[in-house]
Amino acid sequence: MCFKVVLKLRSDCNKMNDEQLAKMAVHLLNCQSYVEGRKIYPCSEEMTIKQCTSAMDSDTWTSYHLMSNRARAVCYMVRQTQFRGMAEHTVNRLMEASKDQLRSLNQITLNQENILELSENTYESLSKAQNQLSEQQQDMRQAQLYGQLVLENNIMRLADEKRLIHETHSKLLQMTQEVQHKLESSAQMIVHQTSENKLNHKELLEDINRIQEKANDLFAKIDVYSEILLQQNEDFKIQYESTIRNLKEVNNTVHNLVNLVGGTKKALEERLSWITDVLGGTDKAVERLYLVSWHLGFILISMLSSVFLSALPSTRLATVTLPILNLVFAIYGNASLDFSSLIMCLMLILSGQHITIWALRFRGRDKPAIQATPTKSSSSVDDAKLYKERELEEETDTFQSLTPPLSRNGHYLLSRSRSNTPLRLNTSLKAACRATTRAGTPCKLTSLPGRDYCYRHQSGDSIMG
Numbered sequence: 001m002c003f004k005v006v007l008k009l010r011s012d013c014n015k016m017n018d019e020q021l022a023k024m025a026v027h028l029l030n031c032q033s034y035v036e037g038r039k040i041y042p043c044s045e046e047m048t049i050k051q052c053t054s055a056m057d058s059d060t061w062t063s064y065h066l067m068s069n070r071a072r073a074v075c076y077m078v079r080q081t082q083f084r085g086m087a088e089h090t091v092n093r094l095m096e097a098s099k100d101q102l103r104s105l106n107q108i109t110l111n112q113e114n115i116l117e118l119s120e121n122t123y124e125s126l127s128k129a130q131n132q133l134s135e136q137q138q139d140m141r142q143a144q145l146y147g148q149l150v151l152e153n154n155i156m157r158l159a160d161e162k163r164l165i166h167e168t169h170s171k172l173l174q175m176t177q178e179v180q181h182k183l184e185s186s187a188q189m190i191v192h193q194t195s196e197n198k199l200n201h202k203e204l205l206e207d208i209n210r211i212q213e214k215a216n217d218l219f220a221k222i223d224v225y226s227e228i229l230l231q232q233n234e235d236f237k238i239q240y241e242s243t244i245r246n247l248k249e250v251n252n253t254v255h256n257l258v259n260l261v262g263g264t265k266k267a268l269e270e271r272l273s274w275i276t277d278v279l280g281g282t283d284k285a286v287e288r289l290y291l292v293s294w295h296l297g298f299i300l301i302s303m304l305s306s307v308f309l310s311a312l313p314s315t316r317l318a319t320v321t322l323p324i325l326n327l328v329f330a331i332y333g334n335a336s337l338d339f340s341s342l343i344m345c346l347m348l349i350l351s352g353q354h355i356t357i358w359a360l361r362f363r364g365r366d367k368p369a370i371q372a373t374p375t376k377s378s379s380s381v382d383d384a385k386l387y388k389e390r391e392l393e394e395e396t397d398t399f400q401s402l403t404p405p406l407s408r409n410g411h412y413l414l415s416r417s418r419s420n421t422p423l424r425l426n427t428s429l430k431a432a433c434r435a436t437t438r439a440g441t442p443c444k445l446t447s448l449p450g451r452d453y454c455y456r457h458q459s460g461d462s463i464m465g
Contacts, residue, residue, distance in 0.1 A: 022049045025068035122218055129211050140200050147193045154186045295327040318349050
C-alpha cells in the first residue's frame with residue numbers, strides 16, 4: 001500500500017526538493033498510520049508543508065521527522081524494486097520474442113529454399129521463351145530488311161524511269177505503261193508484305209498470351225506448393241507430437257528398467273548373504289569366492305582376446321596357465337598377484353616371447369646367401385620373373401617397417417617392436433647398380449637387395465664395372 005506513494009511521483013528521487021521530500025514523508029506517515037489505525041493528516045499537492053504538519057502532536061512530529069530522514073532512502077529502494085521488476089519483465093518479453101523470431105526465421109529459410117527452386121525453374125522457362133522470341137524478332141528483322149531493299153530497288157527504278165522520261169520524251173507513253181505495271185507489282189508486294197507483318201504480329205501476340213498463361217500456371221503451382229508446405233508442416237507437427245509420446249514411453253521403460261535393476265541388486269545381495277551363511281559366514285570364504293570369480297573372468301577374457309587376435313599357441317597357453325597358477329598361490333599360499341600386477345606380468349611374458357621370435361628371424365636374415373654364378377644362357381623371361389620377385393621382396397620389407405598385421409593361421413608376420421631401426425637398411429635396397437652399359441655409361445637402375453648389380457646385369461649380358 002505504501003509503495004503507491006513513491007510510484008505516484010513524477011520526478012526522480014535525486015531531483016526532489018525539500019518540500020516534495022517532506023510531503024512524501026507525510027504521505028508515508030499517513031500510510032503507516034492508516035495501517036495501524038491512527039489519525040491521518042491530509043496533505044495534497046496544493047497544500048504547503050506547514051498546512052500538512054500544523055495539526056501534528058509532538059509524538060507524531062517526531063515520527064514525521066524520522067520518516068522525513070528516511071524518505072529518500074525509501075524512494076530509492078522502491079524505485080530500484082520497480083526498475084528490477086520492469087527489467088525482468090522486459091527480459092522475459094525479449095526472450096519470448098527471440099524464440100518466436102528464431103522459429104519464424106527457420107520457417108522463412110525453408111520457404112526461401114522452395115521459392116529459390118521455383119524461381120530457377122521459372123527462370124529456365126522464361127529463358128527458353130525469350131530465346132524463341134529473339135529468334136522470331138530476327139526473322140522479322142530480316143523480313144523488314146528485305147522489304148526495305150525492295151523499296152529501295154523500286155525507288156531506284158523510278159529514278160531511272162524519270163531520267164529516261166527527261167531524256168526520251170518521245171517514249172513517254174510506252175514507258176508509262178511499263179511503270180504502271182511495275183507499280184502494280186510493287187503494290188502487290190507491299191500488300192503481301194503487310195499481310196505477312198500482320199501475321200507475324202498476330203503470332204507474336206499469341207506467344208505473349210501463351211507466356212502469360214504459363215505465368216498464371218506457375219503462380220497456381222506456387223499456390224499449390226504453398227498448400228503442400230502447410231500440409232507438410234502439419235504432418236511434421238503430428239510426427240513431433242508422436243515422437244514426444246514415444247520419448248515419454250522410453251522414459252517410462254528406462255524407469256522400469258532402473259526399478260528392475262534395483263530389485264535384481266537386492267536379490268543378489270540376499271543371495272550373497274545366503275552364500276556367506278552357507279560357507280560359514282567367514283570373511284575368508286567370501287574372499288576365496290571373490291578370487292575364484294575374478295580369476296575365471298580373467299581367464300575367459302584372455303581366451304576370447306587370444307582367439308580374436310589369432311595369437312600363437314604359446315601365447316594362449318601363457319594366458320591360461322598364469323591366472324591358474326596365481327589362483328593356486330592365492331588359495332594355498334600367502335603371496336599372490338593382484339589384477340594389475342597379473343596383467344603386467346602377462347604383458348612382460350608376451351613381450352619377451354615376441355622379442356625372442358624377432359631376434360631369431362633377424363639372425364636368419366643376416367646370414368649371407370650363397371649366390372650362384374649366373375650363366376648367359378638365362379632367358380629374358382627368367383630375368384623379368386626375378387625382377388618381379390625382388391620388387392615383391394622390397395614391397396614386403398617396406399610394409400614390415402610398419403605395424404604388422406596378424407596372419408590367418410594365428411602367427412605374426414613380423415614382431416610388433418616399435419624400434420626406430422628398420423629390419424633392413426634402405427641404403428642397401430636403393431643402391432645404384434655398379435655395372436657399365438655397352439655404350440660405356442654407368443647403369444642407372446637400382447641394384448637388387450643384397451647384391452651389387454641390377455636384374456639386367458646379374459646374367460652378365462652387359463659390361464660390369
